[in-house]
Amino acid sequence: MPVRDERGLYERISLEAFQAELSWATILCKCPAFRAAFDDFDPDRIAGYGDTDVERLMADAGIVRNRAKILAAVANARATVRLREHGGLTDLVWGVQATRHPQAAHVRRDSHHLPPIAGPVQSAARTRARVRRPDHHAHALMEAIGVIDTHLLDSHRRGSSGIWPA
Known part of the structure; x- marks a missing residue:
């Protein structure tokens, strides 16, 4: 189903990254824990994450504890916030849709x-x-x-x- 809001797109992008090399069943079962651990995938909040937050996430058994994937989620949140100056994540993602x-x-x-x-x-x-x-x-x-x-x-x-x- 269509997802056109920034938070929803950022969440899907993050979950796609966490799913790499894993089954979708694993990720879907962990969705509530991911949302709790990642502040409901609010890009503004996650963009402000520092080392303490990364260590908190690495200790959270409810999510996939992969440092590279966690750091990617933080970097993607920062990129999402920066994209607002150029139309935003929604325009970027939906801009590839065929006419x-x-x-x-x-x-x-x-x-x-x-x-x-x-x-x-x-x-x-x-x-x-x-x-x-x-x-x-x-x-x-x-x-x-x-x-x-x-x-x-x-x-x-x-x-x-x-x-x-x-």
């Missing part, structure tokens, strides 16, 4: 057009490759917030964002 709906010929019509499910070895290799490709995370974010709709044409979710026709 017209992708042609149906380029969209998967039904489950027969999906790639085969990979086994554990192939899946692990794909995950490692995606972590090294930031564009994968950007694409996943754009799907999650409604900028793009990659649902199958016969899916009940196709067009549910209200942005693109079914």
Whole structure:
């Protein structure tokens, strides 16, 4: 569903970063703890975080305790605040939206057009490759917030964002 507010976008970007190399189930189960630990993903408050806050977060067993990801969340909050001078995070993220709906010929019509499910070895290799490709995370974010709709044409979710026709 569409997410167009700064706080909501910052939260999704942060959670995408924390999810790297982990399952979404792990992150979704920890969402309440993340929101509590990160001041409900308020970019202004997080932009002011210092070393004491980073250490507090590193000690919080309710969230993913990865120093690099925590530091990235703080850096992204600071960047979010600075972006306000140039239109803001919402304009930046939604500015990549296509001006017209992708042609149906380029969209998967039904489950027969999906790639085969990979086994554990192939899946692990794909995950490692995606972590090294930031564009994968950007694409996943754009799907999650409604900028793009990659649902199958016969899916009940196709067009549910209200942005693109079914």
